[in-house]
Amino acid sequence: MKFVLSVVYTMHSTEVLVVGGGGTGIGIARDLAMRGVDVTLVDRGGLGIGTTGRSHGLLHSGARYAEADAAGARECIVENEILRDIAGACIRDTGGYFIRLEDDDPEYFEEKYEACLDHDIPAERLSPEQAREDVPDLSEDVTEVMAVPDGVIYPSRLVAATAADARDHGATILPDAPVTDLFKDDGRVIGAAVDHDVGKIHADHVVNATGAWAGQLGDMAGVDVEMKPTRGVMICQEYEGLDRVLNRARDPDDGDIVIPHADEVVLGTTSVEVDDPDEYETEEWEVERTIEECAAMFPPAANAHETRTYWGVRPLYAPEEAETGGARGISRGFFVLDHDERDEVDGFTSVVGGKLTTHRMMAEAAADAIADRLDVEEPSRTAEEPLYASDDPDTLDALVDEFDIDGPADADVIGSGQ
Template identity: 85%
Template structure:
């Protein structure tokens, strides 16, 4: 069977569905495929933090500014895909006060709303906060429900004419004289010819790049998340120290999600899941939030970050690799026409990543329509029941928000 489309997007996570939505809204004929259900790669195996930018404020000014901009946009367009909790950055007695001060000042410099409150005020909202809290800063962090976000974005793309195919793995990229012209797709789809192919496969971008004959220097890292029973936390907790294992606690309705570690992996499909990561994450989170030490675990899962680290950008450690994103125009970079990759980034900045990639592709295809994705709400974003129906329709089965999906009565 033969299909034709203007743009074929490979990868159905936050960025891939965002690209499909953006390009479809510009009037392009778009097809999106994913090897499994949508959003079950990095997107659906994240801790689901809606970053304010405060985590990066003192170390990555550009990334911090991107986060606060996208934080505001997602609150406007994503409705029930987002939980507006706010966040605390908490300094414990053994943590460096100069680091806390530097982060606070950097937040103010980068227009990230930040306010100091006393430990006593913080405990009014979080009675189980550790006793040795010295300083607390309030920032506009929040929670993303990735399954709903991907479902709403894919449905919005479809409303604008895009074709969406979950469970459609690429077996081969079709090439002709230095140009990628389509893909052979399994599970009865057949061949899809396209004017342009987009590689939005996240941690797997290097593998699809190999099919196109280009080298994409990915350095994926794994991280563990532990969901526990706990009813009553209504604000994101961050440890105010250099990013390390076990420094984030994400609230859900009757659970919390603890995260996370950062360990390099060779293969994003096959990697060790070490018990020490679970133990360390719980131990470290419990220093800031003592109930984590004993709360019953409901699920434990690992995700793989799609870090892009070409040799010239090496920084000497997994946590030092940029969390920024990159749009790789392979015609310009490698002499391979009809192929673009978008790599790196964070879930919070997925819409911005999608817009940047869509801008590049639209220019290649001679399309002048601008992006409209900052202004229009996502499809069904105010209806949690419909969102959860779409999650099922698109075969989204990520563990990040498994306790939330379908819980609406």
């Protein structure tokens, strides 16, 4: 006698299913919901726990990319200003310094400064003495300083506020709902099987916003999304009173960013390729090198007490034709992949690459493409309307708990009332 095991799925239907609850995914859900689209978002174990919640939380001014990536730099300064307007207590407006040490290339500093001016990124030269009025503990080796409008993002609050805003506009948010398979019918993705008693979700369109895991979800749809994730370490240390983001003015390298929180700093970071964004080794040399390099411009980093250390994985998109020979050379730009045009798989869009600073812009671009597919004419309004409870830190932190957001990047801030 044969026994047939049958799986019975509970059926849910939605116009758009967004897979991935990081900054970009939850931003897409908010954008589409504000246009009147029926949206469901699923993630596999709490929102913002992937790349978003394990980032260093730098709100880029664009200066980091100014001399090498004009388009990326302009995107950053535009989104920097938008997030300051809409994100309230999800952002700390610190400003930032780019610092040239004695052995760093003066031509690089000059090129960056001129590029900032060319791209409308506010930049002001300061003497080391002027900079030390704000940051007394700067290295004695500082030779030139440039002030730019960098800032700090608190990723947990940002995701929570965006999720609450999406829900307030009608989206369904399921933080603990891992996708186990995608369903296809005649070359079209029509939905997903979702674990943890959610069942089957039928959708007119499915969005792959899974970041470094985009290749894995792409495999379920039968398409190749060429990701090349890299890991980077962040070290949190006790230090009270730093009020500026510090950047080393040199080609991007290990240990060239210091991010201020109220009573801590976050040092970052390294860039090492990994095969699997879930399973990868970490190395002590990454911690040691990051501390050593950050201490070269900010000496207290050499001996400050470490409160936590964590690694994040960047969602770098690197198709074969765009290979550059090194992880740091891969574009930090974002891409919206229409798999109908690209792979003849309809009903499926991937959003890959990008930075936390540009997550809203990424979400708008993806939502525009999907709205066009669904014949939705309502434009995006996410750049104009403030996020839900954005000026209320206590409400934001309660939402962080509600949405099961447990990222280490701002663990010292959540619940502090700051």
